[in-house]
Amino acid sequence: MKMVFRWFGEGNDQVPLAFIRQIPGVEGIVWALHEVPAGEEWPMEKIEAVRRQADAHGFHIDVVESVNVHESIKLGLPSRDRYIENYKRTIEKLGRVGVKVICYNFMPVFDWIRTELYRELEDGSTALFYEKSLLQNMDPLELVRKIADNPKFTIPGWEPQRLEALSELFHAYRDVTEEQLWSNLQYFLEEIVPVAEGSGIRMAIHPDDPPWSVFGLPRIVTGRDNIRRLLKLVDRPANGVTLCSGSLGANPANDIPAMIREFADRIPFAHIRNVRVYENGDFIETSHRTADGTVDIAGIVQAYHDVGFAGYARPDHGRHLWGEECRPGYGLYDRAMGIMYLWGLWDALERRKRGRLHRNAANQ
Numbered sequence: 018m019k020m021v022f023r024w025f026g027e028g029n030d031q032v033p034l035a036f037i038r039q040i041p042g043v044e045g046i047v048w049a050l051h052e053v054p055a056g057e058e059w060p061m062e063k064i065e066a067v068r069r070q071a072d073a074h075g076f077h078i079d080v081v082e083s084v085n086v087h088e089s090i091k092l093g094l095p096s097r098d099r100y101i102e103n104y105k106r107t108i109e110k111l112g113r114v115g116v117k118v119i120c121y122n123f124m125p126v127f128d129w130i131r132t133e134l135y136r137e138l139e140d141g142s143t144a145l146f147y148e149k150s151l152l153q154n155m156d157p158l159e160l161v162r163k164i165a166d167n168p169k170f171t172i173p174g175w176e177p178q179r180l181e182a183l184s185e186l187f188h189a190y191r192d193v194t195e196e197q198l199w200s201n202l203q204y205f206l207e208e209i210v211p212v213a214e215g216s217g218i219r220m221a222i223h224p225d226d227p228p229w230s231v232f233g234l235p236r237i238v239t240g241r242d243n244i245r246r247l248l249k250l251v252d253r254p255a256n257g258v259t260l261c262s263g264s265l266g267a268n269p270a271n272d273i274p275a276m277i278r279e280f281a282d283r284i285p286f287a288h289i290r291n292v293r294v295y296e297n298g299d300f301i302e303t304s305h306r307t308a309d310g311t312v313d314i315a316g317i318v319q320a321y322h323d324v325g326f327a328g329y330a331r332p333d334h335g336r337h338l339w340g341e342e343c344r345p346g347y348g349l350y351d352r353a354m355g356i357m358y359l360w361g362l363w364d365a366l367e368r369r370k371r372g373r374l375h376r377n378a379a380n381q
């Protein structure tokens with residue numbers, strides 16, 4: 018397991034690289050050019066600049082999250098070919114600087130959805146929260162106003178430019194069924210997976226968050242059966258998945274350790290975080306500790322260990338602690354503690370395995 022940490026870039030992340038350096042066992046940053054709008058080709062000078070910054074702190078830049086997919090690709094419009102060309106050029110450039118994994122998602126209009134960014138937990142910390150009944154009665158514009166209007170930070174997935182044409186976008190999706198979205202994803206993958214393969218890169222789709230349809234928009238990366246289908250669309254190692262335990266875990270029917278065992282060789286990137294799901298379908302993000310949420314984080318780490326996971330992993334979101342002012346979900350403290358919890362589980366499993374090997378050798 019190669020531990021990495023998401024970093025939003027110089028001047029755009031309140032957490033300096035020098036601080037990330039002090040979290041045990043972090044070897045690389047997970048990065049993106051957040052200022053480049055979806056669909057545009059990434060400029061090489063900007064890619065090189067991030068490489069230099071990471072290099073100066075001894076980090077690799079193997080994992081990019083995300084190269085966002087232009088809506089016309091998801092909608093299957095004639096203009097998609099132009100945007101797919103840009104996407105391919107970006108993949109090639111990233112391959113040239115040594116990138117190994119590109120995380121992306123195929124969710125219409127919105128990336129992740131929550132109804133509250135700073136919901137208080139019983140310990141006084143705050144975290145991202147999803148209130149099912151509230152969302153059912155909400156107008157999407159109202160939600161955007163609530164989530165995207167953050168005076169201090171741009172919220173990844175809720176960038177103003179992405180949401181400018183919201184009502185037109187909703188209109189454009191009105192007839193797009195799940196099957197159409199599948200076929201648009203297939204078209205996209207057939208084009209880009211060979212390019213990724215040629216560039217030494219594995220594509221890793223992020224599951225839908227939450228893993229069900231919201232505001233009537235189609236959503237297709239939601240659980241085991243759909244991931245099976247996705248991997249078969251283009252059955253190559255370069256067509257992989259970012260297995261996000263928090264996104265999939267919002268639906269308690271998702272057995273994540275079982276998915277890890279089944280899809281092991283197609284998971285180049287793991288997002289590990291916990292959520293607490295309530296009976297009424299609401300959920301809140303919690304600490305990584307297994308006992309604090311509904312997701313079996315210990316079982317997940319055990320599954321990764323059992324399959325000999327050698328891919329990249331990051332703590333995903335965290336709570337906001339100790340008065341930290343940060344981008345929602347992306348404070349330093351809780352993610353750093355999450356990493357230590359993951360290492361604790363991992364190291365214990367390693368030690369047990371080594372002990373077993375020693376005993377077997379001694380018995381022979």
Ligand code: DNO
Pocket residue numbers: 082083120121122128129173174223226261263264288333
């Ligand atoms: C949620 C986060 C996502 C993720 C994007 C990837 O679990 O990890 O916001 O960054 O969906 O494209």
Ligand code: MN
Pocket residue numbers: 223261262263264288333
């Ligand atoms: Mn995630």
